[in-house]
Amino acid sequence: MVTTLNWFEIPATDFARAKTFYAKVLDAQIHDFDKHYAFLPSDPQKGGFGGAIAYGENYVPAMTGTTVYLDGGNDLSIALGRVASAGGKVILPKTSVGNDRGFIALFIDTEGNKVGLHSMK
Numbered sequence: 001m002v003t004t005l006n007w008f009e010i011p012a013t014d015f016a017r018a019k020t021f022y023a024k025v026l027d028a029q030i031h032d033f034d035k036h037y038a039f040l041p042s043d044p045q046k047g048g049f050g051g052a053i054a055y056g057e058n059y060v061p062a063m064t065g066t067t068v069y070l071d072g073g074n075d076l077s078i079a080l081g082r083v084a085s086a087g088g089k090v091i092l093p094k095t096s097v098g099n100d101r102g103f104i105a106l107f108i109d110t111e112g113n114k115v116g117l118h119s120m121k
Contacts, residue, residue, distance in 0.1 A: 011059035072119035
């Protein structure tokens with residue numbers, strides 16, 4: 001086993017709104033797979049894994065359960081600063097994890113999911 005996590009899906013109730021939100025927060029292009037599924041940016045060549053925004057009856061947004069932390073880039077303050085203007089709400093500001101493990105933050109996306117950001121700075 002190389003890594004524990006290899007894929008995740010973020011549920012959406014409004015697919016277009018969710019794609020717009022994540023494109024703005026991550027400052028990245030979201031790639032449609034079909035009309036109910038879109039890939040978030042990833043680079044498996046650099047050891048990364050991927051995820052998607054998913055819409056359908058089996059995809060229900062939630063603030064409880066597992067929290068997925070997205071890559072916050074070189075400094076998560078930048079992505080975190082785009083959350084409110086994209087329609088989300090920051091619920092935990094940039095916070096040190098300690099022990100030189102970087103920083104995290106939490107937000108609620110436009111769909112009602114609790115999602116995290118992580119970066120080393």
